[in-house]
Amino acid sequence: MAASKKTGGLAGVNAGQTHICTVGQEGAGLTYRGYDIYDLVDNASFEEVAYLLLHGKLPNPAELSGYIKKIKASRGLPEALKTVLEMVPADALPMDMMRTGVSFLGNIEPEGDFSNQLHVADRLLACLPSMLLYWHRFHVDGVRIDTETDDDSIAGHLLHMLHDEAPSELDRKSLDTTLILYAEHEFNASTFAGRVITGTLSDMHSAVTGAIGALRGPLHGGANEAAMALIKMFDSADAASAGVHEMLERKDLIMGFGHRVYTTSDPRNTVNKKMSKALADNAGDTLLYPISEAIEKVMWDEKKLFANADFYAATVYHFMGIPTHLFTPIFVCSRITGWAAHVMEQRADNKLIRPAAEYIGPDLRSWVAMEDRD
Numbered sequence: 001m002a003a004s005k006k007t008g009g010l011a012g013v014n015a016g017q018t019h020i021c022t023v024g025q026e027g028a029g030l031t032y033r034g035y036d037i038y039d040l041v042d043n044a045s046f047e048e049v050a051y052l053l054l055h056g057k058l059p060n061p062a063e064l065s066g067y068i069k070k071i072k073a074s075r076g077l078p079e080a081l082k083t084v085l086e087m088v089p090a091d092a093l094p095m096d097m098m099r100t101g102v103s104f105l106g107n108i109e110p111e112g113d114f115s116n117q118l119h120v121a122d123r124l125l126a127c128l129p130s131m132l133l134y135w136h137r138f139h140v141d142g143v144r145i146d147t148e149t150d151d152d153s154i155a156g157h158l159l160h161m162l163h164d165e166a167p168s169e170l171d172r173k174s175l176d177t178t179l180i181l182y183a184e185h186e187f188n189a190s191t192f193a194g195r196v197i198t199g200t201l202s203d204m205h206s207a208v209t210g211a212i213g214a215l216r217g218p219l220h221g222g223a224n225e226a227a228m229a230l231i232k233m234f235d236s237a238d239a240a241s242a243g244v245h246e247m248l249e250r251k252d253l254i255m256g257f258g259h260r261v262y263t264t265s266d267p268r269n270t271v272n273k274k275m276s277k278a279l280a281d282n283a284g285d286t287l288l289y290p291i292s293e294a295i296e297k298v299m300w301d302e303k304k305l306f307a308n309a310d311f312y313a314a315t316v317y318h319f320m321g322i323p324t325h326l327f328t329p330i331f332v333c334s335r336i337t338g339w340a341a342h343v344m345e346q347r348a349d350n351k352l353i354r355p356a357a358e359y360i361g362p363d364l365r366s367w368v369a370m371e372d373r374d
């Protein structure tokens with residue numbers, strides 16, 4: 001159904017205040033808690049960024065090592081949750097499994113009053129990768145993996161559980177960087193959904209469950225998987241160029257391009273593109289990266305549409321051996337930090353989120369008795 005031109009998906013509507021993030025703000029660009037995204041990518045680990053988002057300040061060395069220890073110690077999955085994950089069908093969408101996993105965790109580890117909210121956020125941050133890879137390995141390889149690996153970083157933990165061995169530093173660092181880039185993005189659709197749920201004074205698991213549902217769609221987080229599917233459709237850069245021209249003529253949406261807030265570029269793309277090139281060179285790829293560049297060129301030349309964070313993230317993940325259907329759930333493993341920060345911010349100054357709608361239905365009319373209806 002076409003979006004109403006009048007409501008326009010709340011485009012440009014200021015729907016509240018936040019201390020957490022700026023997106024494309026003049027003179028600031030993309031910042032988390034006032035720090036430029038490029039400074040964070042160059043200098044911080046994902047764990048440092050998670051701490052920053054959740055606590056509002058950078059951790060000092062003792063705080064960071066304590067935080068890493070805490071996250072490592074919270075990776076285990078309760079037996080009841082493992083049973084549920086085993087029951088989720090092998091051909092289910094991993095995003096549906098993640099939604100179910102978080103919702104179920106809310107039953108067996110309920111949040112209770114909100115005094116525990118930071119621990120709930122840390123628990124989710126720690127165990128979402130475990131949930132994802134436990135389910136994936138159980139159904140794909142028929143093994144019940146130990147989710148309590150010794151890796152300090154969440155990126156290392158994730159890749160270790162996927163491949164049964166510790167990753168190369170290039171892969172670990174590249175995944176870590178994408179987790180930083182995906183961590184937070186102001187009032188995007190999933191975060192806003194989470195804030196709406198939080199505004200009713202509901203629990204964090206409900207907010208995150210709803211946010212996962214919103215992120216799942218291809219217009220939002222699902223775009224990284226759709227972008228990979230697009231890139232894989234072609235067997236050469238020339239075929240990609242011709243194919244995307246045809247798709248544009250048919251008015252198809254090209255996934256991984258465009259953005260609601262950014263107008264000329266997505267700052268995250270510069271970083272992802274560089275990583276995609278480095279990983280392509282490392283893998284000896286001479287196909288997927290050139291195809292990606294060819295698609296990017298057509299999109300810019302024909303539509304002045306730029307690659308968003310999801311486009312090159314797709315090949316970054318592909319080159320490190322991550323199956324395509326795990327891309328969006330990995331986004332969840334990162335964005336949990338932003339979602340939880342917003343849940344806590346919403347609670348700190350809560351007001352029920354309940355906008356008004358412009359009524360465009362029929363005028364008031366007389367009741368029609370059953371026997372008089374057509």
Ligand code: COA
Nearest residue numbers: 218219220223252253254255256257258259260308309310
């Ligand atoms: N491919 C082809 N055309 C696109 C496009 C894309 N990826 N993104 C936008 N456009 C076109 C629209 O068709 C529209 O054309 P029109 O004016 O002729 O109708 C115009 O650009 C404006 O787009 P619109 O859909 O109104 O912008 P939006 O702010 O509502 O949408 C997105 C933003 C992100 C939903 C949209 O760009 C999109 O669907 N992108 C693909 C999905 C994606 O990558 N999502 C991840 C976002 S980080």
